[in-house]
Amino acid sequence: MAVSVLTAGERRRPWYLLAPTLLALIFLLLVPIGIMLVYTFYTFKTAGVETADFNPGNWHEFFTDPYYRGFLWKTARVAAITALLCALMGYPAAYCIAMTRFRHKWLLLLLLIVPFWISFTIRTFSWIHILGEQGVINVTLKSLGLISEPLQMLYTEGAVIMGMIHFLLPYMILNVYVSLDGIDRNLVSAARSLGCTNWQAFREVTLPLSLPGLGAGLLLSFVLAAGSYVTPQILGGRSDSLFGNLIFDTIMRELNWPMGTTLSVVLLALLGVVSVIYSRYMGLSTIFKGLSR
């Protein structure tokens, strides 16, 4: 039988170190989620007033009303499109940054982070001045005589997706970049010396080895897009609300906290399921590998 060489104090040390984080997670995450879960069984009486009579009415309404399922599907669809477009746009950019021989690579990485210095809400509002009827694009096209009537770009699903890409692209690029930067260049050289073309070397070596970063970027983009509220609110039209807007309106406008918390728990579960599926096929540990090389 193996005998532990650690003293009792040493065995407890990791718990002491983890304690602040664990306490924060318990009181700031698990307890609030637990309270929300309890709230889902309350009954809405009138705006802002509910009774704690513990019945499953809100869950019954969610599962029997197709309105909510429609929103869930739309949110998943828009989030998936956003994540895929982020991957398509982000991978080449990350590849260029990782492979460039430019001496000041840090400058390129700094440019990625610069948008975070400006408030997310302000950045989202700025699209109104670009996509609006009096925005830069329409004014330019009209002055060039290419259009007679302004194009309807703002308050559409496309505007919402673009706004979210604008917000999420740096996350995707950074994830992929970290993954690409960690690949041993000798492997690519070896593939080339064994007769691979550049494209084959990329396809057989670089791409598979960068998948953890790509997967991490996709998961992060999907989760953040699915929970988005501000972007559809500012850039979306009447039919472009996502599940986050539905939760906000149920709680803030209808003042129906029991149903609002039910919808919040549903979104949490949806994103949890996505993470579980990701973990099943990719392994969540690849995210940490992607982030830490």
Add this chain to the structure above:
Amino acid sequence: MKISSTRRLERLQDRYANGGMDRRTFLGLTAAAAASMGVMTSWGRKALGAATEVRFDGWGGVVQEAIDKYAFQPYTAKTGIKVVQGTFDDENVVITKIKSASPGDFQIIHSSGVEYYKKYIDNGWTSEINEANIPNLANVMTAMIEPFRKMTPKLSCAPYDYGTTGIAYNTKYISEAEAKEKGANLLVDPKYKGKIGAYGDMVTRVWYASLQTGQDPNDAKDMDAVWAKAREARDLTKKYWGSGAELMDLLAKEEIIVTDAWSGRIAALQQQGSPIGYHDPAGSYAWMEDMLILKGSPMAECEELVNFMLDTATAIAVAEGQNYPPSLDPKKVQLTDKIAKLPAFDPTGEMKALTFANPDYWAAHSDDWTKQWDRISKGA
């Protein structure tokens, strides 16, 4: 109940002026008060349990700027009590915050009249004002106080201003004659599809859909027709705005050229030179706003502030700044020409020319209709 030093001194002066005390006693008490205030510091107020600040939450934008400039800043200069301000663009948002806060965290709300007053009552958040501490309430129109008193005989608020939600239109594209001819139906004219805006609030949408279907907004019999009209309007609408600032921005940038709109915000746009016309169609939605004091607030200081806000000079300055007529009775108080020209201004002081929401009718349907409207607004 505590009252502030300013109020105590004013009462002292009133007693002296009314012959309630002799000159020697008055001067002696005033000197004693001055001496004690001379050594009073900020910690002194705290030590005595008096509030050093009052929390106010309002609608932001030009409305709150006017209140801050003409009421809060002079009040702070006079009393030393700071007014800490918050803003909201939908009163339900602040109600949600109050629900999750402790009593006293939120104190005075610039609230949307009787429809919302009921929500505060239902949640048990209303206070009981000592009207003797707000003598300027005597100048407020009885027609504005009555609906609140009907709900709570002991008031929790003081009516402060009123306005209408009429039709705003860009005069470059829509003439005054067309606006007057079409009235509420201008908002469902297919000719302006994609250029129409609307306030994304249930009451406004149901109100206008009622008008557009020829029904009484305070007693619509055919709700199916109302919802059908709301859907029809939705499909023509480019954007539901959610705040006065957004409304002004959409109109100024010509993203929309016609919308229902708050009278004061349009008056502000007109003063800025924007080519925006405003028309109140028959049965246009009139509303009043009040300064609501929540339970748990420092009542003496809040009452003193509300009284200060209702002072004739203050209320007139605020009204001219925010472009909404004050709650002051024009029969009791001489109002200015500028106020007389504001949209929705009622010179009779009886409010009979304006159509307000019937609180009983709207309260009975509010929850169901809010849910239904939320769905329609999202395309259902």
